[in-house]
Amino acid sequence: xxxxxxxxxxxxxxxxxxxxxxxxxxxxxxxxxxxxxxxxxxxxxxxxxxxxxxxxxxxxxxxxxxxxxxxxxxxxxxxxxxxxxxxxxxxxxxxxxxxxxxxxxxxxxxxxxxxxxxxxxxxxxxxxxxxxxxxxxxxxxxxxxxxxxxxxxxxxxxxxxxxxxxxxxxxxxx
Numbered sequence: 277x278x279x280x281x282x283x284x285x286x287x288x289x290x291x292x293x294x295x296x297x298x299x300x301x302x303x304x305x306x307x308x309x310x311x312x313x314x315x316x317x318x319x320x321x322x323x324x325x326x327x328x329x330x331x332x333x334x335x336x337x338x339x340x341x342x343x344x345x346x347x348x349x350x351x352x353x354x355x356x357x358x359x360x361x362x363x364x365x366x367x368x369x370x371x372x373x374x375x376x377x378x379x380x381x382x383x384x385x386x387x388x389x390x391x392x393x394x395x396x397x398x399x400x401x402x403x404x405x406x407x408x409x410x411x412x413x414x415x416x417x418x419x420x421x422x423x424x425x426x427x428x429x430x431x432x433x434x435x436x437x438x439x440x441x442x443x444x445x446x447x448x449x450x
Contacts, residue, residue, distance in 0.1 A: 312331055313414065
C-alpha cells in the first residue's frame with residue numbers, strides 16, 4: 277500500500293482541534309524548523325504501520341505554506357514509501373500550530389508542544405487527539421534526558437506512552 281494513501285487516512289480523520297492541555301509553543305521560527313527531522317518515537321497509525329527509517333523534510337512552498345515530504349522504509353519489503361503534503365499556520369507564524377494535508381482539502385492538526393527553542397534539535401508533536409504523537413529530532417537518536425522529558429510530558433497530557441514505537445533509523449532513507 278502506498279504511503280500517500282495511508283497518510284490520506286490521517287487527513288480524512290483529522291480536524292484542527294488539540295488534545296486537552298496541549299498548547300503550541302510560542303516564539304516559533306519556521307526558518308529554523310525547516311529541513312530534515314528524524315522520527316524517533318510515535319504512536320502507531322495505519323499510515324505509518326510497518327515503517328522504519330521515517331524522516332520528514334520541511335521546505336517553503338511558493339504560496340507561503342510548508343512543503344512536507346514524509347519518507348519511510350517498509351520493514352517487510354524494504355521499499356521506500358513517501359508522501360508529499362502541505363502545511364499552513366493556524367494561529368500565527370510565531371506559534372507552533374499548523375494544519376497539514378496530504379489529500380485534497382482535508383487537514384489535520386500539527387501541534388508542536390515542546391521544542392528546543394535554542395537549537396531546534398528536538399520537537400514533540402501532537403495531532404488533534406491523544407492518538408497522534410511524535411518525537412522528532414535532527415539526529416536519529418536523542419539523549420536519555422530528552423526521551424524522559426518526552427515521556428513525562430506526554431504521559432501527563434494523557435498520551436499512552438506504553439504504546440510508543442521507537443523508530444529504527446540505522447541504514448535508513450537517503
